[in-house]
Structure formats: structure tokens, C-alpha cells
Amino acid sequence: MSKIIHSANARILIVTSVEAEKQAVLRGLGDVKGFEVAVVGVGVISAAVNTAYLLASTEYDLVINAGIAGGFKGKADIESVVVSSELIAADLGAESKEGFLSLEELKLGSACVKVNETLYTSVTTALREKGQKVQSGPILTLSTVTGTRETAEKLERAVPNAVAEAMEGFGVAVAAQKRKIPILEIRTISNMVGPRDRNAWKIKEALATLEQASSVLREVFR
Numbered sequence: 001m002s003k004i005i006h007s008a009n010a011r012i013l014i015v016t017s018v019e020a021e022k023q024a025v026l027r028g029l030g031d032v033k034g035f036e037v038a039v040v041g042v043g044v045i046s047a048a049v050n051t052a053y054l055l056a057s058t059e060y061d062l063v064i065n066a067g068i069a070g071g072f073k074g075k076a077d078i079e080s081v082v083v084s085s086e087l088i089a090a091d092l093g094a095e096s097k098e099g100f101l102s103l104e105e106l107k108l109g110s111a112c113v114k115v116n117e118t119l120y121t122s123v124t125t126a127l128r129e130k131g132q133k134v135q136s137g138p139i140l141t142l143s144t145v146t147g148t149r150e151t152a153e154k155l156e157r158a159v160p161n162a163v164a165e166a167m168e169g170f171g172v173a174v175a176a177q178k179r180k181i182p183i184l185e186i187r188t189i190s191n192m193v194g195p196r197d198r199n200a201w202k203i204k205e206a207l208a209t210l211e212q213a214s215s216v217l218r219e220v221f222r
């Protein structure tokens, strides 16, 4: 398996939104050295600020945003893993009569951080080799969890190859990008993007998959 981060002394920061995700990642990593796992809170602002704070005091070679997510129908099933090819702030822009206008269309910057292709394909391949059901593609960052079929379809039209949505990735990515550190988002699917049914979320199962995926990360980067 190709080594993406070559140095045995490489330092990898994994950030999650809540403690339960952090504990799942830690169980998967075991006692391997070189990884730091931190909770940066729910939502893009908290994630960006807290990640930037962590990156200001320690040198890291890679930042990973890990956690659970909603999967887009036909792209990522519950309990499967998604690996980001891009991290996209899907609600950052403006409404218009003609529809949503992205930051790019408004010429106000970019709402997309691309992931190094070798990085995401290597991790995707490693997870697949270990028997995980895994898809790579854009992972959307939203401030509001999608709760209707209408919004899900709007997002699917805006980013047709999006595999999942969560609430922190783009914020983590901007903090990492500022320091020129590679970024990756890895999520396990707890629910489908669409009509809200919080009781149907398979959080325990998604956290178990996150633990398994994290044990593969240990092998990829060590």
C-alpha cells in the first residue's frame, strides 16, 4: 500500500464534532503514535476556529475531519464509509430568482477545497481492501441538517456527485488550507439525506464503522 505521509514521525490531527466520534476514532487507532484526536464542536464556525487554534500551537502534516454523516440516496448507504474528494460549503452563496448562486458564481471566492487525489484514492483503496463499503466524492458542509426531500433534491442538482453531507468539513479545510496542510474528510453514514426522521439514525452502527475505518487509517499512515 502506498505511503502518503512518508515520515515515520508525521503528525496527524483528527478532528471530530462530538466526544462519541472522538472515542470511536481512538478505539480504532489503538495505541499508535503520531495521531492526535480532538473535538472541535458542531458546525462550520466552531470547527474552523477550534481547528485553527490547534494548528497554531503544533505542527501537523495532515488534518482529517472524521465523524458521522448523512448519505445521499444511491451514493452512500447507512453504515458505509465516505472519503472526500472535495469539501464543499453547499449553502455558502446567495439565493436568486434563477436559483442558488455559489461563491464562485458571485466571484467572491471559493466554497470548495479539493483533496489531494493520491491521498483520497489511497485511503479509499485501503478501506475497500479491508472489506469496508466505501465511496469517494464531494462531501457537502451545511449549517442546517437537510430535513426535506425538496432540499435533498436541490443539493443533488447543485452537486450531482456529492456522496454525503455533514456540518464541519469546509471549516476544518479552510483552517488547514491557511497553514498549507493537506486535508481529508472521512465519514460513516448514520442516516440518509432527506425527510427528517431522527429516530431512524443508526448512530451506534455508524460509530462502530468509524472505529473500523480508523483502524485502517493507522495502517495507511504508519
Ligand SMILES: O=C(O)c1cccc(C(=O)CC[C@H]2O[C@@H](n3cnc4c(=O)[nH]cnc43)[C@H](O)[C@@H]2O)c1
Pocket (backbone or CB within 6 Å): 017, 018, 020, 021, 041, 042, 043, 067, 068, 069, 070, 071, 142, 144, 145, 146, 165, 166, 167, 168, 190, 191, 192, 193, 203
Ligand atoms: O446522540 C449521540 O449519541 C451521538 C453520537 C455521535 C454523534 C452524534 C451527532 O449528532 C453528531 C452530529 C454530527 O453529525 C453530522 N451529521 C450526521 N448526519 C448528518 C446529516 O444528515 N446532515 C448533516 N450533518 C450530519 C454533523 O457533522 C454533526 O456535527 C450524536
